Amino acid sequence: MHSWFRFVFVLVLGLSGFSVEAQKNPKPPRANDAKNTQTGKEPPFKDPELARYAIFEKSAPRPEATEPVRTVLPLKLGKGTRIAFIGNTLLDRAQHFGHFEAALQQAHPKAELVVRNLTWAADQLGTEPRPANFADVEQHLTIAKADVIFAAYGFNESFAGESGLPEFRQKLTTYVAGLKAKAFNGEGGPRIVLVSPIANENVKGVAAADRNNKNIAAYTKVMREVAAAQRVGFADVFTATEAAMASGGSVLTINGCHLNEAGYKVFAEALFAKTFGGRKVPAGDEAVRAAVIEKNKQFFRRYRPVNTFYYTGGRNRSYGYLDFLPAMRNFDIMVQNRDRRIWDLAQGKAVPAKIDDSNVPPLPTTAASRGANKWMSPADELKAFKVDPRFEVNLFASEEEFPEIACPIQMRWDSQGRMWVSCSTTYPHVYPGNEPDDKLVILEDTDGDGRADKS
Structure with a gap:
């Protein structure tokens, strides 16, 4: 018999003996260790109504096909128009400043516009990475029932330079053609406004304008041409922001390419003028803008919860269902309450200092299936x-x-x-x-x- 075989045989016998001895003398349970005990309680009831608050890629509705409609600028916004922002960081960061959205509400106080920001930083045409089972842009536009879409693209794509222009033209044409042929609101095609990239700015340590503006201008030109061919709106904010940056007096970005507070004010003025036929933005109402920012914060927590593994991912059927879906329901109610506050402020009505969320139901108590350890001093x-x-x-x-x-x-x-x-x-x-x-x-x-x- 080989020596290595004798060694393995003895080792197995030794382990077997140890196993038998361990079974004869099991480790005594810890007196205060309750986490492995069953409570005996029935699992909590899963309210089937909560399922409608789950916006998952596998189950969320998709839009029906429809005949496209032409987008005419200046844009006309009727009562209850539902507006969605999609695209890259330009409109994503805009939610934290609220200048353009506040201007929309102030300019149309009786329209009671519903605005939802569905952007995602770094999105570009054909590249929209999301967490597992997170609904895609078209599904979220369907949930939002979008009548009007502002779509910001072109900056990320511009890093491909001149050689990337043909592909950008093709991708943008295909994307817009598909977007305008979807009935996100359940009735007809959306009106679409393509939003160009902003200009870049030379800042200390980064000559962003010198490096990037030539390419951005070329991509802006393609966006204008595609918009005309597809009969959708186009807002050139590159020209206005380039002029503002060249005039000096203040820095408009945090890093040469992403706007700061002052920059977003310039951006809002430019986008508003291009969308509404040269109209100037209404005089700023800080109460309206603050209400817009607060609404955006609560909607962001609903649209993009940080812990998507519980919401859309591997735990959405257990912990996520019992915890996240009631929370999503409550966020929806809170966002609607903030819509109402924005409309009231835009209409000049008095509003209480504290937002009224008295219609938000309490979250259900999650019943524990196991015990909990006694807290020890x-x-x-x-x-x-x-x-x-x-x-x-x-x-x-x-x-x-x-x-x-x-x-x-x-x-x-x-x-x-x-x-x-x-x-x-x-x-x-x-x-x-x-x-x-x-x-x-x-x-x-x-x-x-x-x-x-x-x-």
Whole structure:
């Protein structure tokens, strides 16, 4: 018999004996370990009505085909017109400033426009990466029942340079032709306004204008030509932003290509003028703009929840269904409440200082199928330790002294002996009506006694 075989045989016998001995002497259960006990309660009821708040790629509705309609500028917006923004970072970041959307509402106070921002930073024609099972742009346009679409493209594509112009023309033509032939509102084709890229700006350390504006101008020209051929609207914001950047006096971007607050004000004026026949934007009403920004924040949390693995991904049938869908329902209600506030402000009506969300139902209580461990005080924890007499265990920090370290998910020590604790009370997502409150807490022992006394 080979020596290696004898060794394997003995090892197997040894492991088998160990297994038998372990079964004879099972490890005693921990007295306070309740997480592996079943509560015996029935699983919570899944309300089938909640399913309609799941906007998933696998199940969300798609638009029917329809005859395209011509988009005529200046744009006319009737009562209840539903407007959607799609495309790249230009309109994505616009939601945080609200200048153009506020101008839309102020210029049409009786129309009670519904505006939804469906953009996604870095989107470009034919490349719209999304999390698993996240509904695509056309599905979201269908949910939004879009009557009018503002579509911002061209900047990302412009990095292909002059040689990329033919492909850009082909892709844009195909995309617009498909978009205008879909009845997102369930009745007819949308009116479409293509929005050109803005100009780039030379800023300290980045000569973005010198590097990029020639290409951006060429791609803007193609967008104008495609819009004319497809009989959709076109808004050239490149020319106006290039002129504003050349005039000096203020920096309009954060990095040469992405607008800041002042830049978005210039952008809003240019887009409004091109869309509405040269009209100037109404005098800014900060209350309307603030209401727009607040509505956009709540809609963003509904449209793009951070933890999509629970919402659309692998856990959407368990944790996601019980937690995320009621939250999505509540976000929808909160967004509608903020629509109403915007309309009232645009119409000059008095509104309460605090937004009225009294119609938002409470989230259902999630029933636990397993037990929960009894919380132990630091003193009780220390008593429970079985410590080798050569060692000593001491408490460095606890929630009793530092309540801000609740819900810790990770910790590290640095070279100065400080403990960094990442805490997430917001996990798995921000609940409607709450604000994110995650923290990175740094705990320090300043007097050398082995206990944190400063955070």
